[in-house]
Amino acid sequence: MIIAIILPYGDAVLLRHIRYLLAVADHGNFTRAAEALHVSQPALSQQIRQLESSLGVQLFDRTHRSVVPTDAGRAYLDHARRCLLELEAGKRALNDVSDLSRGQLRLGVTPTFSEYLIAPLIDRFSALYPGVAIILTELSIWPLVLPAVMLSR
Incomplete structure (x- = not known):
């Protein structure tokens, strides 16, 4: 280089x-x-x-x-x-960053997924890569579903 x-x-x-x-x-x-x-x-x-x-x-x-x-x-x-x-x-x-010693992991999940499934995965990932910050964003699907339901009336 x-x-x-x-x-x-x-x-x-x-x-x-x-x-x-x-x-x-x-x-x-x-x-x-x-x-x-x-x-x-x-x-x-x-x-x-x-x-x-x-x-x-x-x-x-x-x-x-x-x-x-x-x-x-x-x-x-x-x-x-x-x-x-x-x-x-x-x-x-x-x-x-390349060997996951540090950095950020950004996740977007639905409320159901975050409540029941993501917690054990995050715990396991955090144990393996303690220097990586996890940023979790809960995404609701209602803003997408509601207009579709309203259109089908």
Whole structure:
């Protein structure tokens, strides 16, 4: 999956750029960051240059031995970390809904069905999936039946 943030003039920041940026900042070195990411060092350097070009700022001061974030880089890193954390939280939320760890179940039932049959089913479902809220709406069929009866007179 490729997630992109569109910037003015058609430039895009890809999720890959964010991951690479954080790895370089965390490792303080392109070679170690590339090893941790399982990419080549030249490919990593190219992606960081591409990100810097898209943003229009230099994110790192580079020396032969280390890489240090610039002031702009430090400011952007804070946002990049939060962005990645939010995306991971969103992914966990999707998993929670898909495996019924949480979410909502909406049911519309007739009065007779809700009174006699639905209670044991709801109890059983709630025991199996305690994180799922059940919203029960009782639907009367009289608004549908009454006009039909009146028409048949």
